[in-house]
Amino acid sequence: MDDKSPNEPPSLRYLEMVTQSQRTLYGVLWSLLRNADDVDDVLQETNAVLWQKAAEFDAERQFLPWALKIAQLQVLAFHKRRLRDKLVFDEGLLTALVENSIRDIDQVESRRRALAGCLQKLPGDHRTLVLKRYEASGSVNEMAEETGRSPKAVSEALRRIRAALLECIERTLAQEART
Amino acid sequence: MTPGDSLKLERLMNQVVDGVLSDAEELLLETWLRDDSTARDRYLCFMMLHADLLWDHGAAASLIGRESLATSADQPRDVSPSLSLSHSTRPLLSGWLSPRLAVAVGLVLVGLTAWLVPRFVRQHGNAGSGVRVSAALIITLEALQGTAEWSDGARKWQPGSDSEQRLPAGTLRLDGEGSSCQLRFDDGTRITVSGDAEAEFAQDSQKRLYLRRGSLTADVARQPDGQPCVIETPTARIEVIGTVFTLVADSEQTALNVERGAVRMQRLVDGHEVEVLDQRQAIASLDATAEMQSVRVGAPPDSWRQTFDQPPPAICKGTWLAAVAGQPNRVRGVPCVASRRKSGKPIVHHGITARSGVETRLVTLHPTSVLKVRYRLTGEASLRIMLGTNQPGGSFGGNFEVKRSSQQQTLDADGWRTLTVPLSEFQPLMKRFPGPLDGSHVSLLMINSHERDVGLEVCEIEIRSQVP
Incomplete structure (x- = not known):
């Protein structure tokens, strides 16, 4: 554990780790919550806890698994606060999903790099469709209205x-493993 | 997993992200994920792909406005090279810093600010003007009931009600007549905004507030010489050195009730001023010919009864129905916004609202006070009755509520029921305003059937102090 008091600001290294973990935290939270507003809320709360617990982080350990466990607890706390809402997944399944995420955490970056290449390989009209769906406030219904489909x-x-993208990612990773 | 299973799972996951999954399919997916680790792995890969695509092009506007997006996106590159994320989080689909990434950087900066500010303030007292980061957070949200939205000009968000939060200068918007929010400046000045309200808060060398609409109670700590707290409304301006008072404002008039101290109010339409002392009230309207004077505030009566013999004033809510075919005069419940969900979607309750005008309150409460409501419904429902109260001096006294099932009251021959609730059974809705209700003045009474419209009609409301 870092030899620092809770009143000391987090180190720059810690700052980097929190910042670099954002995308993965966002992805895993999406898997657990599946609602954009909820994901944004819980990500914000997770960040707040990560700041509060900076002094508790053991620099010898991997950061992402630790951060994911904190995110998992924030998802549970989030649902406790909103008792009336149905949990997307129960606590057992939520834990299982986080454990699977932690197990495969090393693959996250290589999958992302592969996705970048795979997107480039998409035919133009497919790429346009992806861009439209994932631009700000893009939705299937709006796209249907626009295109008359x-x-x-x-x-x-x-x-x-x-x-096709998922298949391409798997192919790319397999190729990388062979070389 | 067979190829057929793979395709089935893939379709389910697509339906999830496209928002077209039925309850039965949801259950199927959940069972599948619980029982099959391979399915969980595929689900996670799929959701991470979806999230990665969203990250680059997602609706970042829901978190942060476009203006501040640009700022957030620029800042890390220009200001702090140590925050550069170019290696691991390079945008995949475009050459720009992605909106989601900008949001993340913003979050981190907010986190850093939130971490640093309390420590700086603890170590150095009130932040000096040389520290921009701490000067930006000027006020603490202490308590909230209902839904609030805070906007700092660049972005909007809904502060939670769970814990105290530091906020920058900005605009507070409250939805729902039963909403209340208490805020505290660093010098201990407390401001409570209640009802459907909108108020702006700023602080440079002095505190500056603008109450566009709604009710605001201020307990202003002694302000430095020459730097009074200034509060404006659409029709009035007041300067305060240190006092307790309540302002109720809309676009046409402002009512000022002073509980302790003295407040000078200026009518904006003609600049006419009046000094309002303890336990007195004045009204500033758009009518420059109206006499503007400070008058003594009398305590409201010990009992109050409303039988809706005439249509209620516009500040009350409900559709008035005249007596017909043996049925009494009555008011039918109408939909009204009680609060909002995080998505901004309104939560609509159905009911009636009785409220006092700005000059007086409905009734003074005593330990023996009892509320009686004669009502009818088209079905059975749970009724929620809320009392909004003020202290005898005029400041906000808190909201109190009681819930009763209609099944607890028997029907009379005409289909009406009478609900009787002793004052002692009302529970406070805000921890910071626990009561007691004894001596409080009721300014608002709401009766509703939550989100269900069950045709609530009320023909009589009475609050009376019973002889022991």
């Missing part, structure tokens, strides 16, 4: 693209 057709097109 049914929401189901748009959703199906997106499904195929996502499947």
Whole structure:
């Protein structure tokens, strides 16, 4: 554990780790909450706890698993505060998902790098579809209205693209492993 | 997992992110994930892909305005190279710093600010003007009931009600007549805003507030010489050195009730001024011909009864129905915004609201006071009755509530029920205003059936102090 008092500001290294973990925390929180507003809220609360607990972090350990455990507790706290809302997943499944995430945490960066390459390989119209869906406030319904297609057709097109991206990522990772 | 299973799982996950998953499919997915570790791995890969795409192009506007996005995006690169994220979080789809990344950097900076400020203040007392980061947070939200939105000009957010929060200069918006928010400046000056209200807070060399609408009670600590606390409304301006008072404002008039001390109020339309002393009241309106004078505030009566013989004034809510076919005069419940969800979607309650005008309160409460309501519904429901109170001097006294099931009252021959609730059964809604209610003045009474419209009609409301 860092030899520092709780009143000392976090180190620059800690600052970097918190900052660099944002994207992964966001992704895992998405898996657990599946609602943009909730994810934003819990990510913010997780960050606040990460700041408060800076002095408790053991620099010998990996940061992301520790941060993910904190995020998991924040998801549970979030739902306790909002008793009326249904938990997306119960506590057992939530824990299992976080454990799977921690187990595969080393792959997160390589998957992201692979995604960047795979996006470049998409045909132009598919790339446009992805950009439209994931731009600010893009939704399947709006895209359907714009293109004159049914929401189901748009959703199906997106499904195929996502499947293609996931397959391409797996292929890229397998290739990297071979070389 | 068979290829067929894979496709089925993939379709379910797509339906999740496209928002078209049915309850039955949700249950199927949940069971699958619980039982199958491979399915969990695929689910996580899929959701991480979705989140990665969102991260680059997601609706960052829900967290932070475009203006501040630009600022957040620029700051780390220009100001603090140590925060550069170019290696691990390089945007995938565009050459720009992604909105989500900008938000993350903003969050980290906010976190750093939140971490540093309390420590700086603890070590150095009130932050000096040379410390920009601490000067930005000027006020602490101490208590909140209902939904509040805070805007600092660049972004909007909903402060939580769980713990104290430091806030920058900005605008507070409260939704719902039963909403209240208490804030504290660093010198101990407390401001309570209540009702459907909007108020702006700023502080440079002096405190500056603007109450656009709603009610505001201020307990102002002694201010430095020459730097009074200034509060403006659409129709009035007051300067305060140190006192306790309540302002109720809308676009046409401002009522000032002074509980302790003295307050000078200026009518904006003609600059006419009046000094209002302890236990007195004055009103500034847009009508420059109206006499503007300070008058003594009398205590409201010990009992109050409303039988809706005439349509209630506009400040009350409910549809008035004249007596017909043996039915009495009455008021029917109407929908009203009680608060808002985080998404901004309003939570609508159905009920009636009786409230006092700015000059007086409805009734003075005593330990033996009893509320009686004669009402009817088209079905059974739980009723929520809320009392908004003020201290005898005029300052905010808190909101109190009681809930009763309609099944607890028997129907009379005409289909009406009578609910009787002793004052002692009302519970405080805000920890900081626990009561007691004895001696308080009721300024607001709400009766509603929550989010269900069950055709609530009320023909009589009475609050009476019973002889022991």
